[in-house]
Amino acid sequence: MDLLVGQLFTGLSTGSILLLAALGLSLTYGQMGVINMAHGEFIMAGCYTAYVVQQAVGDAGASLLIALPVGFLVGGAMGLVLETLLIRRLYHRPLDTLLVTFGVGLILQQVARDVFGAPAVNVAVPEALRGGVDLLGVTVPKTRLFIMALAVVSVAAVTLVLRFTPAGRRIRAVVGNRDLAETAGISSRRVDAGTFFIGSGLAGVAGVALTLIGSTSPTTGQSYLVDAFLVVVAGGMGRIKGAVVAAVALGALQAVFETYSTASLAKVGVFLVIVVFLQLRPQGLFTLRTRSLA
Amino acid sequence: MPLRLKLKARDLARTLAATAAITGLVATAACGTRAGEETAATESCVDTSGDTVKVGSLNSLSGTMAISETTVRDAIALAVKEINAAGGVQGKTVEIVAEDGASEPTVFAEKAEKLIREDCVAAVFGGWTSASRKAMLPVFEDNDSLLYYPVQYEGLEASENIFYTGATTNQQIIPALDYLAETGVESIYLVGSDYVFPRTANAIINAYAEAHGIEVLGEDYVTLGSTEFSTIVNQVKSAGADAVFNTLNGDSNVAFFREYANVGLTAEDMPVMSVSIAEEEVGGIGVENIEGQLAAWNYYQTVDSPANTAFVEAFKAEYGADRVTSDPMEAAYTSVYLWAATVEKAGSFAVADVQAAADGVSFESPEGTVVIDGDTHHVTKTARIGEIRADGLLYTVWESEGPIEPDPFLEGYDWAAGLGDTE
Numbered sequence: 001m002d003l004l005v006g007q008l009f010t011g012l013s014t015g016s017i018l019l020l021a022a023l024g025l026s027l028t029y030g031q032m033g034v035i036n037m038a039h040g041e042f043i044m045a046g047c048y049t050a051y052v053v054q055q056a057v058g059d060a061g062a063s064l065l066i067a068l069p070v071g072f073l074v075g076g077a078m079g080l081v082l083e084t085l086l087i088r089r090l091y092h093r094p095l096d097t098l099l100v101t102f103g104v105g106l107i108l109q110q111v112a113r114d115v116f117g118a119p120a121v122n123v124a125v126p127e128a129l130r131g132g133v134d135l136l137g138v139t140v141p142k143t144r145l146f147i148m149a150l151a152v153v154s155v156a157a158v159t160l161v162l163r164f165t166p167a168g169r170r171i172r173a174v175v176g177n178r179d180l181a182e183t184a185g186i187s188s189r190r191v192d193a194g195t196f197f198i199g200s201g202l203a204g205v206a207g208v209a210l211t212l213i214g215s216t217s218p219t220t221g222q223s224y225l226v227d228a229f230l231v232v233v234a235g236g237m238g239r240i241k242g243a244v245v246a247a248v249a250l251g252a253l254q255a256v257f258e259t260y261s262t263a264s265l266a267k268v269g270v271f272l273v274i275v276v277f278l279q280l281r282p283q284g285l286f287t288l289r290t291r292s293l294a
Numbered sequence: 295m296p297l298r299l300k301l302k303a304r305d306l307a308r309t310l311a312a313t314a315a316i317t318g319l320v321a322t323a324a325c326g327t328r329a330g331e332e333t334a335a336t337e338s339c340v341d342t343s344g345d346t347v348k349v350g351s352l353n354s355l356s357g358t359m360a361i362s363e364t365t366v367r368d369a370i371a372l373a374v375k376e377i378n379a380a381g382g383v384q385g386k387t388v389e390i391v392a393e394d395g396a397s398e399p400t401v402f403a404e405k406a407e408k409l410i411r412e413d414c415v416a417a418v419f420g421g422w423t424s425a426s427r428k429a430m431l432p433v434f435e436d437n438d439s440l441l442y443y444p445v446q447y448e449g450l451e452a453s454e455n456i457f458y459t460g461a462t463t464n465q466q467i468i469p470a471l472d473y474l475a476e477t478g479v480e481s482i483y484l485v486g487s488d489y490v491f492p493r494t495a496n497a498i499i500n501a502y503a504e505a506h507g508i509e510v511l512g513e514d515y516v517t518l519g520s521t522e523f524s525t526i527v528n529q530v531k532s533a534g535a536d537a538v539f540n541t542l543n544g545d546s547n548v549a550f551f552r553e554y555a556n557v558g559l560t561a562e563d564m565p566v567m568s569v570s571i572a573e574e575e576v577g578g579i580g581v582e583n584i585e586g587q588l589a590a591w592n593y594y595q596t597v598d599s600p601a602n603t604a605f606v607e608a609f610k611a612e613y614g615a616d617r618v619t620s621d622p623m624e625a626a627y628t629s630v631y632l633w634a635a636t637v638e639k640a641g642s643f644a645v646a647d648v649q650a651a652a653d654g655v656s657f658e659s660p661e662g663t664v665v666i667d668g669d670t671h672h673v674t675k676t677a678r679i680g681e682i683r684a685d686g687l688l689y690t691v692w693e694s695e696g697p698i699e700p701d702p703f704l705e706g707y708d709w710a711a712g713l714g715d716t717e
């Protein structure tokens with residue numbers, strides 16, 4: 001019993017990592033419908049931001065706090081450039097967007113390799129986050145608690161922005177019905193750019209946080225990309241709520257499967273569940289109800 | 295639905311499935327042409343009439359494996375440079391044709407074909423993953439050319455057209471188990487990446503454990519590149535084994551060792567024996583997370599010998615003082631010298647002459663004397679257990695009594711009977 005409770009907690013922590021990686025994607029893919037295969041490389045850019053800031057600042061604790069907002073800006077800026085130069089021109093050609101962003105992702109990986117070298121670099125974990133806390137029979141590393149907290153804060157921030165700020169209202173209006181929003185005087189072009197900035201910025205933040213548990217190498221982003229898409233697809237397009245529930249559910253599923261088999265088999269199990277689930281409910285957990293006819 | 299949400303979840307899944315299917319088709323097609331059409335060995339086009347002789351250097355310079363393989367390329371280039379400075383091979387200057395395997399086995403096969411047929415190289419040095427070696431093997435056999443493969447691997451192979459200068463299992467994994475048994479380890483936990491090397495290694499470890507009364511408390515695999523280790527590490531911790539045997543590869547090691555340190559496990563209470571962590575990898579993991587843990591290789595930068603001192607000095611002079619040397623780099627460096635020595639002994643660059651002359655060719659390498667075994671095309675190697683210290687380097691804490699004869703099919707071990715047939 002203890003083990004199961006412990007595993008559920010592990011699932012929660014795995015889920016929060018998934019959520020953090022997927023949150024930005026739930027904006028750019030979920031809300032805007034852009035399949036951005038370079039999302040993983042934005043996460044990787046966040047990882048290297050954490051590394052560069054740590055080299056400059058020295059103290060691991062302070063550098064983490066500085067790197068989080070800087071990572072948001074770096075990821076966001078990269079997203080903005082990508083949106084303006086390429087994605088904007090391909091909005092009605094989703095498959096072309098997929099291929100183009102995949103190519104951009106490969107280029108970014110090679111750039112990282114040329115700038116920082118092929119071997120992984122080490123981002124030191126702040127003293128305060130080393131070690132673990134015993135909870136219900138399992139030791140939960142403090143880094144994971146920090147990531148959970150960061151995931152909660154990020155979701156809250158995105159929700160607040162979408163719900164209560166004028167910019168958020170405009171985003172929701174464009175997602176709900178683009179033509180009507182434009183008729184009402186909203187520049188959908190600027191809204192798109194803004195949404196993409198926030199979504200990519202969140203990938204940068206995720207990257208900074210993920211240096212606490214994973215590696216920082218040119219291919220780091222790839223390992224999170226598929227999981228992030230799974231979360232958004234299973235959660236349902238256009239709903240942050242869906243991403244949250246799906247991330248936690250997938251995390252818990254993975255953890256429980258893993259307890260009774262091996263990690264790679266657990267992954268197969270999770271994929272099977274998702275395939276069956278999408279057959280039954282292709283629109284995902286939650287859907288956006290709109291009045292548009294499309 | 296808003297205008298842009300043209301692609302729904304199912305469509306995306308379909309697209310991804312289609313992409314995967316196409317990739318698969320391309321891969322199979324590549325295999326088909328590679329193994330099929332050119333069965334008749336073509337006349338070698340190697341031209342040794344001039345003052346130079348060409349060799350190929352085939353390593354992943356892009357993709358996931360670039361992290362490791364670029365270092366091997368550097369080591370090969372250094373050896374060639376030194377050989378040329380000393381007068382070349384058979385009086386000819388060695389010229390490198392470098393190609394990028396791009397971390398894709400099919401690309402390795404393609405580029406190997408190109409090196410042999412278009413560049414007419416006398417031999418090729420490189421390859422890292424077993425998948426890349428398996429993809430290249432038929433190319434070298436069909437074209438009757440030579441590959442020097444410098445990485446430790448899972449054994450159970452001996453091709454006439456490949457020289458294996460890295461360790462086979464009885465020169466790395468079995469000595470590591472001997473060491474653990476000697477230090478009183480009675481139970482182990484196995485953690486590895488899910489592909490051929492860890493699976494084969496663990497089959498050997500299980501057989502060894504059964505024969506030597508060591509209990510295997512668990513065996514876990516993660517997909518390559520996975521960074522999710524909380525469940526595994528908690529299971530390792532509650533299993534309470536005396537040691538962990540780690541066959542994880544690449545970036546997964548970073549996440550594993552961070553998680554391991556974070557739940558309070560240390561090298562004192564549960565040491566981890568790794569077979570894929572060398573000097574290059576320690577930096578990325580962070581030495582504070584891995585200090586005191588063990589590794590099994592044949593060479594460390596700290597090996598104390600005149601040949602190694604010269605190698606490390608030359609390498610740092612060529613590529614920078616902050617660079618480190620590791621086992622696969624040393625094996626690649628050695629492989630070039632072994633090829634040169636074999637050619638000198640044979641008095642010819644022809645593949646058949648090199649194969650015939652190979653048995654007994656030796657080289658005073660940084661790891662010690664290595665000798666080519668003509669039957670298996672492997673080399674004798676000294677096994678060394680290293681401990682990772684605070685400076686990020688590995689230091690030998692145990693070494694075998696002299697070089698170990700290669701035994702890729704484990705024929706000399708009774709308990710391993712049957713393992714060789716599993717492939």
